[in-house]
Amino acid sequence: MIKSYVRYFIFLLLTLVLSVPFYILGTVFPVKGLPFGLTIHFLMIFIPFFLALFYAWKDSGPAGILFLFKSILDYKNMKPWSVFFCFVCMPLAGVLAYFSMKIFSFPLPAETVLPYKEIPLMLVLYFLGAIPEEFGWTATLTEPLAGKYGPVKTGILIGSVWALWHIIPWSQAHPSWWVAGMFLLNLLMRTAMVYAYMYGGKSLFSGLLFHTMINVTMSTFPNYGSYMNTWFFSAWMAVLLLVEIYYIKRA
Numbered sequence: 001m002i003k004s005y006v007r008y009f010i011f012l013l014l015t016l017v018l019s020v021p022f023y024i025l026g027t028v029f030p031v032k033g034l035p036f037g038l039t040i041h042f043l044m045i046f047i048p049f050f051l052a053l054f055y056a057w058k059d060s061g062p063a064g065i066l067f068l069f070k071s072i073l074d075y076k077n078m079k080p081w082s083v084f085f086c087f088v089c090m091p092l093a094g095v096l097a098y099f100s101m102k103i104f105s106f107p108l109p110a111e112t113v114l115p116y117k118e119i120p121l122m123l124v125l126y127f128l129g130a131i132p133e134e135f136g137w138t139a140t141l142t143e144p145l146a147g148k149y150g151p152v153k154t155g156i157l158i159g160s161v162w163a164l165w166h167i168i169p170w171s172q173a174h175p176s177w178w179v180a181g182m183f184l185l186n187l188l189m190r191t192a193m194v195y196a197y198m199y200g201g202k203s204l205f206s207g208l209l210f211h212t213m214i215n216v217t218m219s220t221f222p223n224y225g226s227y228m229n230t231w232f233f234s235a236w237m238a239v240l241l242l243v244e245i246y247y248i249k250r251a
Contacts, residue, residue, distance in 0.1 A: 005148050008141050011051055012161045015136065019044045023168045041169040045129060048136025055140050068135055071204040081247065082200025086210040089192060089240050090217040097232035098221065106229055113223040122216045130211035137162065137190070138207030142197050151198055155191025162186050181230025188237040189214060192244055199248045 026041040056064035075083070101108055137158055146154040163186035170179045189210070196206045218225045 005144060007055070008145055011048075011055065011136065011141060012158070014051060015047050015161060016165060018047045019165060022047075026169065027172070041166075042129070044165065045132040048140075049132030052135035052140045068139055068204075071139060072131060072208065073205060074203045075205040075209075077201040077203040078206055079200045081251075082196045082203070082206050083209070085192075085200070085244060086196055086206050087213060089210065089237075089244075090189075090213040093233055093236040093240060094217040094221050096236040097229060100232050100236070101227075101229055106232070108227055109222050114220060115224065116220075119216065119220065122219055123212060126215040126219075127208060127212045129215070130208045134204060134207040134211055138193065138197055139204045142194055142207075143202065146194055146198050151194040152191055155194040156187050158194070159187035159190030162190055178228075178230050181234050185230050185234045185237055188234060188241055192237070192241045195241075195244055195248060199251075 022041055022044045025043075052068065053065055056068050058064075060067070078086075098108070141158055142154065145157060149157065163183040166186075167179060167183070170182055174182075193207055193210050196210060197203070200206055218228060221228045
């Protein structure tokens, strides 16, 4: 019989392996004109989704699957600090990254475009898009892995797979320095999400909210994210993660 924690490594491995056809599809048959610059690779989000449903069914039958869907709006389980942190963290990192880039004369557009009219639609679509992923990363993997390895190692583990999962689409659209910074950013963001989940009420909504704000922030960074410097984002995300950990230890 598979040891309880090994099955979660199998989940992570299957997520990567089953994504290969989508990498090929996105490379051979690129699709243009999707909302917010999405590529066909976005269909990969259904891999952790269906794996999570399968794991829930294996553990608890139909009740386990029903519980997953009921957890989507379990925001009442979140502690107030977790709600605030998950909503504000990424926008704050974006603002700090922008002004840091400005201070150090890094490339920024002469005219900043802020698609504020699109933000309500982004919030809805990105929240819906976060559900399939966070059924896997947060609802299925976070608590058992954090219980065995702690939040930092769990954040690095899930974050590494999360980053590797995206690395081919990133590499097709961005230079290597951007990809490397984004890889680090994924580790930091996922670790912050693990802390918010484990110490903020174990609410799936925390992962959904944080994930939503990641995508909204990156889509609204000048201009539609085209000037985003992943290393500045990572630096400020590291600071905000340390603030989160400090607050948790003091609480």
